[in-house]
Amino acid sequence: MTRTGERVGAARLRTPAWIARIETPGGRVLGAGVLLAPERVLTAGHVVDPGHRYTVRLVGIPDLDAVSATVCPDEHVPQREHLGDRSGDLALLRLAAPLPAEHTTRLYRLAAPHGPVSMYGFPAGDDGGRWHGATLVAARGRDSQVQLRPLTPGELAADGFSGGGVVDHATDQVIGIVLSVDEGPGSTFSYMSPTETILSHLPQVAAWTDGAEAVDPRLRTGTDAAGGRLDVPFATELASWFRGEGWPVLVTVVPARGDRAWTLQRAVTLADRELRTHRNTSAVSHDPPETVPPAGAHDLALDVEGLTAAEVMDRIAERLGIRDDPRPERLGTLRVPLAAVLVAVDRAADPDVLLGLLDRLAGQGARLLLAFRSPDQRATRAAEALMHRPLRDRWNRLHAELNRMTGELGPELDVLRGRVLPGPDDRHLLDQAEAGLRRTQMLRAWVDHAPGREREPARADLLFTFEDAVGRRRRRLEEAIGVLDTRLRRREELLGRVGAEWPLCRQRAAAQGDRVMTAYRLYEDALSLLRQTPCDIERAEAAVERFVGFCSTTADGEEGAS
Structure with missing residues (x-):
């Protein structure tokens, strides 16, 4: 549900309380924004610039006065392009006076975005705004921005939608904001920045974010050389899997410590939208390019030591936004296949039961990277059952x-x-x-x-x-x-x-x-x-x-x- 308790199906019939219309002091509409806190509004970076003053109005609450707002340089991430890939384009406005807290909403982390969504914005000539429907298609580029295909040509997100919240129909949560539209008269896609990408650029937004993080804290690492030495052949193999190459299931042996463990943690960290930052990508800028995985390449990285198969399934379901009934067969209905990294599979509460679950998920098209701690018969049998046979x-x-x-x-x-x-x-x-x-x-x-x-x-x-x-x-x-x-x-x-x-x-x-x-x-x-x-x-x-x-x-x- 939305923060106000409405299901999004009903909420789409009216203006959401948390949607902000961003204007110049003269009243010209520049775009949309999401009220995350009484004094903070998230929007797209190209809508605002540091050093200028703007007006923010909650159009869904007509009795409220507009509030003046500015953006600090360290909370403005301009759009950058590299070899056709767009990144950044985010900003966090600070309001001169607080708006009522009951009108705020929160962002939500959601892995493998897929299926129908709605976005709210202000097309030309409609200062009251409207909902547009779309379908999440696929992530693209280094920043893992997500394509939005409009349900009808008339629902392509125009400029007035920039910064507007994107609501997932399955979970009724705000899972990102609209950024831009493909240029040119034949454009058919808009783009959004998902919550985890927003957090990688503006980590302070985590204070207003819900949803499970993709990477188990035990599997995170800094990418500086002090943590370990890069195992280049293994890093190359991992990056290939993260790019979606080769057989969808990779079974490997990774001891709890050592260069191989550090290399896996590095890959998992860099492949996560939220944890991949300018700082850690700069740290690997001199590494062989084929060892660096793309952002957003996995939905979940979990150390399963001591966990039951049911607990693992619950974590997967939580990341995918599956509620009430997290049965494995429901994953088969996902348009985008699950991609999960599970470490210490042979240290799970019942490894054989867990492997049975994983075999079922693999049969439904899931991509699985399974790391065993020891090169024993269980690892050999898993490789035979899930890969070679x-x-x-x-x-x-x-x-x-x-x-x-x-x-x-x-x-x-x-x-x-x-x-x-x-x-x-x-x-x-x-x-x-x-x-x-x-x-x-x-x-x-x-x-x-x-x-x-x-x-x-x-x-x-x-x-x-x-x-x-x-x-x-x-x-x-x-x-x-x-x-x-x-x-x-x-x-x-x-x-x-x-x-x-x-x-x-x-x-x-x-x-x-x-x-x-x-x-x-x-x-x-x-x-x-x-x-x-x-x-x-x-x-x-x-x-x-x-x-x-x-x-x-x-x-x-x-x-x-x-």
Whole structure:
């Protein structure tokens, strides 16, 4: 619920009490803001500048007077761009006089933003403001700003929405603020800064923030060299997983202390929106770039030592905003897959029960980084069950699909091509299907003789690429076969029609003298074209229509004579 106790579904029908309209002293609307405390309003950095005075008005509370506000330089984070990535663009206004505390709201941390949201702002000509609907799409860039796709073109967030709160429908919480809109006449996305990104730039906002933090305090670290020495190969492997590369489950062994433990903590810290700051990224600026994970790359990093599987599930559900019924199967409905780091899996209250839960989550598409403390049989079995065996199964299924396409569908297409020609509108599809089949034959030869290293978990992207390509080619091949099969059935229908029509036509034509020879010639023409291989259905059908049409006129003439 919102701070005022209203569910957002009902609250969207009216102006929220916490929404602030930010204006120049002359009354020109600059944007929106969120009242977090009686004297503090959060907004987008491009709406305000240090050294200027602004007016803040709670438009949902018409009896309140507007309040003067300013922004300090150390609470203003201007927007920066690097190689097309935008970051920052945040500001925290300080009001000259406090507004009533009952109208404030709080930000909420929410992992893997997904699904429907609403945002409130002030489009041109509407100083009272309105709600716009959108869907959270995906994070982008170093700052992990999140794309907002409007429900309708008219709900694209215009300038007057900058700084406005974004409310998640599933939790009824303010999970970020609107920043900007894609530039250009064809723009279709707006962007928001999620709560954890806001906290990375303005840590003082934590005083007005709820929701579980992503990273267990036991897994956080400074990134300076004093904490440990970077294990570069391990850091590279971790960064690759955080980027979403390779097999979605990574099982590894990380002792409680040492360079490997410090390297994992560094990666978890840098991959978190809230903990990744300018200070710690500057500390790793001289590290190999391939060892640095992207921001927002995990939803939860948890030390599970002593925890039950139910407690782990509760933590996951809390981070994802799943309330009341945190069953594992509910994760399967998430549009964005869960990405979780679980450390000390073999030190959990019941490791086998926990691994059973994790196996289920992995089957629903979750990305899991599982660190064991000891290289014992449990770690080996987990790697086999969650990585190696399912990966082998996927390669085997791919191989079987390649065999089916080259050994069954391909020959079936050849047989049909030999019996019936494609129609004018089908030739491109047939060409595509045959070209895909040739590429599939080459892929099958490669898969049959590929070296073992190409099938390792780190190279799983190759498998995924092959699966996507083979799936597309199979669908085209099946569609082409279906088209030719339909045309072949049409040929059989035409043959039956000609065969049924001929005896009657012959009798009628014979009654009219020399018309029988014409009927026979038309019958032979139609039959010849239908029996020709490959059969040109269009030509054959035209010949059948001529024959049947002649028979019809013969019948009409006979009836007239009677």
